[in-house]
Amino acid sequence: MAGAGFNELALQYVLADEKSEERTIAEKAAAAIETSANGRVAVGQWVASINRWIQPADDANDDFIARAKALGFLSSTLEILQEKGFALKPEQIKLLVTFFGSLFSSDHRAGITASAKALRHLTRMTTFQPSLGNDIIQNACKLGDDFKLQTPVTRLELYELFLGLLQDPSVVSDLGHQHGNTCGFMISLLELCRNERAPLNLIKWFATLEIFLQNFTSTPEVTSEVFKTFSAYFPISLRASATSSGVTADDLKTAVRSCFAANHHLAGLAIPFLLGKLDQGDAVTVAVKVDILHTLDACLTKYDHPKQSVIPYVDQIWGSLKYEVRNGEIQDTIKATLKVIGSLIRRLDGDELQSFLNDAWRDLSDDLSNPTYTAQAGRLLVSIAGASPQSFKAITPQALSHIHSSIKHTSSASHKQDLLTLLNSILLVRSHLTDSPELTEAANPVRSSNCLEDEKFGDSLFLEIYLPLWQESPPSSSLADHIGLIRKVMEGVATLVGQRSTDTNPPHRLCSDSVCEQIFSWLAKPAISSPIEAQKFIESITDEDTNQLLRESAALALKKAVPLYPPAFQQLLLQYLSSIRSAYQLQPNSGNLISEIRLVASSLCEIASSELLSAKSRLAYSMLLISTLMEGLLGMLSEQAPSRYWTAFVCSIHLVISESLASASYKGAKQGPPRTQPITDECYSEFIGRIENGGVVELGSNKPGNYELMSQTLERLDIDEADVPRHALAYFIWVTKQLYIRFTQAQLCNDRTPGQWAIKLSEDFSRKDSSNAVQQDICLHQTALLATTVVRSLSLEEQIALQLDREAFSLFQPVATPYEISSLDNFRTAPLSMGVLQGLRLRAIDREGHLMALERLLAVLVVDTAMPFSDTTRAALDTILVILSNRLDTKDRIITDKKFEMELSIMAAFRMHQNRSDTSSTHAPILIRAYCSILHYLAGDISRFIPQEEYNALLNSVFSLGPGDIMVGRQLAQSLGLLVSPKECLDTENHAIRKKLSGEWLFYQMVSPRIADCFPDDPNSMVDERRAVNRAVATFAILQHLKYDHYAGDLERIVRVAIRSLSTFKIGVEMESCLIVLLQTLEGEPEKLKEHLPSLISGLISVYDMARRVARAADFMVDTENVKAKNREPSQCRKLVLEFFQKLPASYDSQHLWPHRHLLLRPLWAACGDPVREIRRIALITRQTWDNLA
């Protein structure tokens, strides 16, 4: 390209507005230089292209903007050349350096930024000669006082230039060679860059100074000058600015700190300077003090040659710092100070360390004897001991004997507590040091047989200090102090158990087994045996909270200590069992014992799922714990204890299982733990075979556990960490099976089909009177919930491999049963079947069996005679109906056809049932129950609805037949909510099939078309009126469970029905559903209610009055249990009404509400006297809101 070409490019560049455009032009110029045959000429033409802008004119005509842009053209081209790795010839670089360097003295207005940029790119080129670095610095320094007149951005370019130069080792060596240790260039730079304040520039400037200090050997004078420069900024802070530079105060602090710590030659200046600042006392704020301490810490950690840089100042540093801890009150400062002391000690060695420790001990020993300063001296001592193994070994012997004698002689309880806290911290520090890399690396010379005073941290410490304190009898006064002390002892012994030796042989535990056992029997008392046996751990404690505090401390100590001494867990479990046995013998009907069985089990469960344990140990611990709980259950069953005891154990086992499934190593427990391989029938049998021969408790065969054998079996189990979840689940299935087998038994039923087996409840359930039946049912339901937790964690393949669909009906008994719920014992085994079915996935149930089960269940539930089962059993059967209908595989044609047939027959059965002339009072409840069962069946169906009309005939007829019934329509309408009410069995957690739009679908298909029927055709006809009200009841029964968005589209009509319903509904579930929908509407779209406000407010006021009258009438009822239930519904209505009023002022402007204020204030005032406290509270808030209506 000829010179004209460059001229053209330069012109385009100067005229360009966009950055991208500028870059394109610069790229063209760079390409032209690269490709030119004669580089020298091309470069000459390129430089000459900006000639027409380069001569500064007189001030008035000086177009320095264009000139700056033109220079920018050169620097941008250089940038691209440098990026591409193209190097100009050395002499060209030299010429350019001279040219750009001259601009520093000749063109302060336009040339600086571009020159600095251009020079920066030149210095990065491979052909750049280091000797030019000095020239650049000298030229730049010619800026003199004009430097600070430049904009911060321009100065930043220069700082980057300087930093770039000093980062180049060849330039550094050349500068060192040229200037020697006088470092003249630095003096010039210091002169130039004085008074910099822009944060971004300071960061670069401090980095430059740091590099200088690290790389140059300078005279003390120069070092001192540099020190003065950066120390003048200390302590640095950042003023809030409108234009954020992106630099934080912490960045600046770190940058200055790096300067302080850059070179050990600075020690003589930096350390006294920092200590001087620190000793200013109250004049220094906390933040500054912390900054000083961090800086000092950085210096002490980074300085080389500690003998020259650190040791001379040790006394001075200790002298200043000890007071920061001794008299300090601010935690942040104290923490930072202790860190500095640790760093200081780590730099000392041999005699210096010893002499420092001697001095320090002299100060500390006095303070330790003085109750006022013990805590502070303790902190200092711990930081010294914890700094390194050497300092620990040097200071602990004297410290321990001092603590020992002080504890013995002091009479102050708080002093004792402080000393004990110190001792506990020393133990923690020792554990920490034992695990430190210095001691764990076998080859490390520091490691020796006794580098952490092994012999002092074993039984002797326990016997000399902890034992006497524990055995001290509680004083009559200051019980709180004594409890504080006992809690400290618990904390201490928990750490003591874990102390290990440091010798090169495999490390061993320092405490003997007998001491460890004693410690655990101590801790077990407040955490396990005292609560179970309903004894007070310390007799004189009267307050329940204090007792609880001690118990929690003991449980916490156990949680820490058990992983350190694994045999203890078995000891605790045996203690748990024996305490339960003896407590039960004393007081078999204690409610407290039942709740303590669960609470203590939950503490033991926390220990078993501790994060300190490996996954394998967690499995072993959980297995041991579950086995113990089964042993407890076995004991209660053989004692024929009330079934509430059984429930307590079943719940505890459930807790252990669900904690184990949820614990850290099995992430995503909801979908079952991740497993390397699935559980197959073979591997399940093989693993369980080993377990069963390994001493576990077997409920079914009444076999008690053998703990020794069990522990050995668990130790021998050869399981990979990754395979733990699989084995855990296999074990949990086995546990479920054990419970099921124990609670049931198989019986031959020859009456229907010869040789057919059916399942009934075991003998355990027949031994007690019928008043216990409810409690027994609760136990069965809890067992079922446990089964669900286990079954749902399995994958589909596993559920099929283990034939869980069959087990759901045979209840794990080793006999073949048909796919139906056993009718023996009045269907009481239904909850157990439900438990297994609830966790099964789609297609886990055999197709034929699925349909058979569904059909037979419907035949049992949709009948016109009273069935013999209890309400709870019926609830379980209904739930099974939901599950079975929900899990039907509707993609399977055979299933859908069969389903359709089944629904037709249900419909026919119900119609016949409904048309029975016998509408006596005994028949009505049977009809309602049958209707509810159909609703349950449909609830499962709706959740994964099929939109085609022909599949929903049953649903349609349920909507028409139910509320349309002239006799019991109202009750049937109330039940319709069951279709969409929340159900656990339809949770996705239980693998239910749910389609997202089911709510909307139901509303638009079934509810919306019937809203018109909520108004009577003939207002004078009683029958019409009754049907309309029933329809409205049905509508709101469903709407209350839908989301607002589902029905928002039809709101106008719904609101009209609601207003009418306020006067036609009874106070109770009906009114409640209507109020819930009104509240949801008010929250969703208040505008839609605006025009109806007058009728809504007056309607709601009368609802409140009516609800209060209903409640008052209920008060006269004799049956107290019933009063409670009767009271709930009116109270709920009153609460909802008041909540509606409370939300109005937030939803509308006051001008819309003002007309109603007067009408409302009096009823609200009366509502402040509502019989229910919670409602009074809402009434008061509402009254205040309306009172203050502006």
Add this chain to the structure above:
Amino acid sequence: MDKDNANPTILNVSELPTRRDRRKKASRKASESKLDAIMRKPQYLSTPFCDIPWSDDTESDDDFTVEPIDEQEVYDLISTISDPEHPLSLGQLAVVNLPDIHISPSPSVAADPNTLTRVLVKITPTITHCSLATVIGLGVRVRLEKALPPNYRVDVMIKEGTHSQDDQVNKQLADKERVAAALENVTLKGVLDKMLETCV
């Protein structure tokens, strides 16, 4: 303006009388709540048809127990009123105390909601020459009148022997017309609003 009593005795908020069961419920441990979750009554057993008693603990989660307005409730209404001088509540300063609240006839569930009920609150000024005793009494009165139902009559008095001019203050607080006139006074109304701001 100098304060009448610049250095009053202050009670810790956690030590003030309150309904104990609430506190207990709040401080349950995490492991216990996990246990509760395991033992909860499943939804399918909570339908109207099978309302069986589930847990063996007494069911305390029922919000709808019928409880009359008692002294503790009145105390809770007024103990959060701010003192006009200090940034502290009347409960913390022990100006209002639970034993100094009397309700007659004594609260009972069976009482007819229209029975005329009298609430008498005796306040204890922090010092015997407290000039703000009347304002505090007025504050207590306004708060209770706004919070209690129409069949309640409120009387506020200075506790015997705790104020040098208790007769005069009592007379002012009992005089309906003077109370009404006081509430018309904009400055006084401002002070009262400020005091009642902290009531919830």
